[in-house]
Amino acid sequence: MAERDSQLAELIAAVQASARYRTIDAAVIERVGRESLQRYPSLKAAIKAAKTTLHQMIGAYADRALPYPQWLAELQSAPDKTTRQAVCHRLMAHHASTRERLPALDRLYPACFGGQPPQRVLDLGCGLNPLAIPWMELPPTTWYAAYDIDMALSGFIRAALPLLGVQGEANTCDLAAGPPPVAADVALVLKTIPLLEQQRRGAGADLLRAIQAPRLVVSFPTRSLGGRNVGMATTYRGYMDALAAAEGWSPHVIELPNELVFVIERHTPSRSRM
Numbered sequence: 001m002a003e004r005d006s007q008l009a010e011l012i013a014a015v016q017a018s019a020r021y022r023t024i025d026a027a028v029i030e031r032v033g034r035e036s037l038q039r040y041p042s043l044k045a046a047i048k049a050a051k052t053t054l055h056q057m058i059g060a061y062a063d064r065a066l067p068y069p070q071w072l073a074e075l076q077s078a079p080d081k082t083t084r085q086a087v088c089h090r091l092m093a094h095h096a097s098t099r100e101r102l103p104a105l106d107r108l109y110p111a112c113f114g115g116q117p118p119q120r121v122l123d124l125g126c127g128l129n130p131l132a133i134p135w136m137e138l139p140p141t142t143w144y145a146a147y148d149i150d151m152a153l154s155g156f157i158r159a160a161l162p163l164l165g166v167q168g169e170a171n172t173c174d175l176a177a178g179p180p181p182v183a184a185d186v187a188l189v190l191k192t193i194p195l196l197e198q199q200r201r202g203a204g205a206d207l208l209r210a211i212q213a214p215r216l217v218v219s220f221p222t223r224s225l226g227g228r229n230v231g232m233a234t235t236y237r238g239y240m241d242a243l244a245a246a247e248g249w250s251p252h253v254i255e256l257p258n259e260l261v262f263v264i265e266r267h268t269p270s271r272s273r274m
């Protein structure tokens with residue numbers, strides 16, 4: 001046991017020594033480290049496996065070392081909505097998920113939110129998606145809560161939310177262990193379910209069932225990061241069809257060029273914040 005603990009400490013230190021993973025929530029590194037040590041008896045192999053898993057979780061999507069202080073300064077000096085949208089549009093191009101969605105920003109969020117803008121929004125596995133707030137037509141009283149695993153990203157989003165015209169918070173949270181204990185009118189879970197299912201089979205479905213929001217907006221990529229069509233739309237449609245049938249949900253489906261979006265109305269009252 002003591003040897004396992006010291007191996008885990010060594011693994012965590014080795015992962016955090018890498019600039020790429022230094023800003024990832026320590027609890028996530030510890031969880032991934034424990035799982036790697038269970039699978040690989042050699043510490044060296046476990047460290048390599050932990051880094052590979054973390055790379056799959058975040059590394060493959062975003063440009064390296066994003067200049068958050070500079071981005072905040074750019075947002076701060078944007079004098080009006082048009083300039084703010086231009087800045088956000090440019091910044092979102094630094095993350096593969098938001099980059100692919102840029103041509104659809106104008107029509108996506110009105111379609112997801114229905115006739116009434118939500119008062120409380122959860123954005124789970126947010127990446128840079130909160131930078132799309134200027135396209136969401138949210139009133140300034142909206143509470144926007146964003147979660148991901150990277151502390152630097154969360155800090156940036158936390159500071160950016162008031163500049164984007166809403167109130168809110170951004171924090172780290174390991175969604176493979178469940179949603180944050182926060183209720184909302186709508187939860188955005190964009191392109192994050194496949195990563196959670198990769199981390200633990202069933203983690204994506206468990207998350208969707210546990211979220212405290214009557215409306216879920218859940219999306220899946222339909223092309224690989226390299227842009228290839230490898231049958232992902234069929235796979236994820238099957239995944240959501242099975243889950244929706246089991247849960248009695250009737251999703252409305254929106255097809256974007258690279259993304260399949262399921263809007264699920266659960267008719268369950270959102271519970272107050274715990």
Ligand SMILES: C[S@@+](CC[C@H](N)C(=O)[O-])C[C@H]1O[C@@H](n2cnc3c(N)ncnc32)[C@H](O)[C@@H]1O
Nearest residue numbers: 058097098125126127148149174175176190191
């Ligand atoms: C494919 S990106 C999607 C980003 C954003 N939702 C979008 O669609 O633009 C997946 C995001 O999920 C985050 N993520 C991966 N595993 C996670 C976990 N266990 N808990 C919380 N976030 C996670 C990654 O850091 C990444 O930002």
